[in-house]
Amino acid sequence: MRFVKGHGTENDFVILPDPDGVLDLTAEAVARLCDRRAGIGADGVLRVVRTKSAERATGHEGDPAWFDPAWFDAEWFMDYRNADGGIAEMCGNGMRVFARYLVDAGLAAPGEWDVATRAGLRRVTLGASGDVSVDMGLPEILGDGEASLAGATFQGRRVSVGNPHLACRVDEPVAALDLSRAPGFDPALFPDGVNVEFFRTVGDRHVEMRVYERGSGETRSCGTGTVAVAAAAALGTTGTSEWTVDVPGGRVTVTLDGETAHLRGPAVLVAEGETRPGWI
Numbered sequence: 422m423r424f425v426k427g428h429g430t431e432n433d434f435v436i437l438p439d440p441d442g443v444l445d446l447t448a449e450a451v452a453r454l455c456d457r458r459a460g461i462g463a464d465g466v467l468r469v470v471r472t473k474s475a476e477r478a479t480g481h482e483g484d485p486a487w488f489d490p491a492w493f494d495a496e497w498f499m500d501y502r503n504a505d506g507g508i509a510e511m512c513g514n515g516m517r518v519f520a521r522y523l524v525d526a527g528l529a530a531p532g533e534w535d536v537a538t539r540a541g542l543r544r545v546t547l548g549a550s551g552d553v554s555v556d557m558g559l560p561e562i563l564g565d566g567e568a569s570l571a572g573a574t575f576q577g578r579r580v581s582v583g584n585p586h587l588a589c590r591v592d593e594p595v596a597a598l599d600l601s602r603a604p605g606f607d608p609a610l611f612p613d614g615v616n617v618e619f620f621r622t623v624g625d626r627h628v629e630m631r632v633y634e635r636g637s638g639e640t641r642s643c644g645t646g647t648v649a650v651a652a653a654a655a656l657g658t659t660g661t662s663e664w665t666v667d668v669p670g671g672r673v674t675v676t677l678d679g680e681t682a683h684l685r686g687p688a689v690l691v692a693e694g695e696t697r698p699g700w701i
């Protein structure tokens with residue numbers, strides 16, 4: 422099985438080129454690929470599938486409830502999986518890396534085009550090299566929520582960025598938090614689980630953040646999480662604002678304009694290869 426390895430602010434992915442959607446990508450196979458000791462190691466898998474093959478690739482052939490015909494506006498579908506093999510609707514850092522892979526592999530030209538995801542179409546903008554920008558859609562603030570961590574309780578905002586987030590503002594430096602265990606949350610509010618962010622204001626429209634991701638544990642960055650945090654931090658303000666979000670793996674920029682959010686940041690491909698026959 423051919424693979425490419427890449428990362429966006431150190432949120433890392435195994436990219437599996439599978440244009441015709443023929444790989445039998447089970448949850449177990451994803452977990453083995455992502456295993457950091459016995460596998461390649463990654464926070465998630467990005468399967469690169471032509472949109473016309475997405476229904477078959479994801480086991481939804483002939484299921485009109487699953488597939489939105491609007492997705493055909495995009496040539497490529499990002500089939501995202503978390504490190505535990507679970508499915509997520511969207512991945513912001515993954516989208517940047519996915520787009521960079523397509524251009525690098527000659528499967529798309531630099532410029533501006535849509536990619537289909539389970540959360541709908543996402544428009545990417547990129548050159549032949551450098552940062553990638555993603556139109557992430559309008560983050561939806563759904564109300565308040567609460568996370569618990571190491572015996573303490575944190576108030577937060579529930580935010581949908583296509584996938585679920587709980588963005589909690591903290592006063593202490595985020596480096597001081599103990600994220601060795603999953604934060605607690607109310608499963609009635611998040612029946613499908615949640616990605617939990619902790620953020621602190623460090624300057625004017627400048628925050629630092631750490632995240633514990635659903636299905637992957639603590640990661641060094643989460644693109645949808647940075648958008649959720651910017652939306653939570655910007656609550657009560659109006660107009661366009663540009664947010665700098667520092668994560669353990671680097672820095673991204675989130676621009677909010679009341680209609681959508683743009684995520685801009687690096688996307689780096691680091692290696693490519695082939696798994697040994699029979700391993701997966």
Ligand SMILES: N[C@@H](CCC[C@H](N)C(=O)O)C(=O)O
Nearest residue numbers: 509512513514584643644645
């Ligand atoms: N790291 C991603 C988000 C990946 C999905 C997430 N773990 C979920 O289950 O919703 C990002 O960059 O957005």
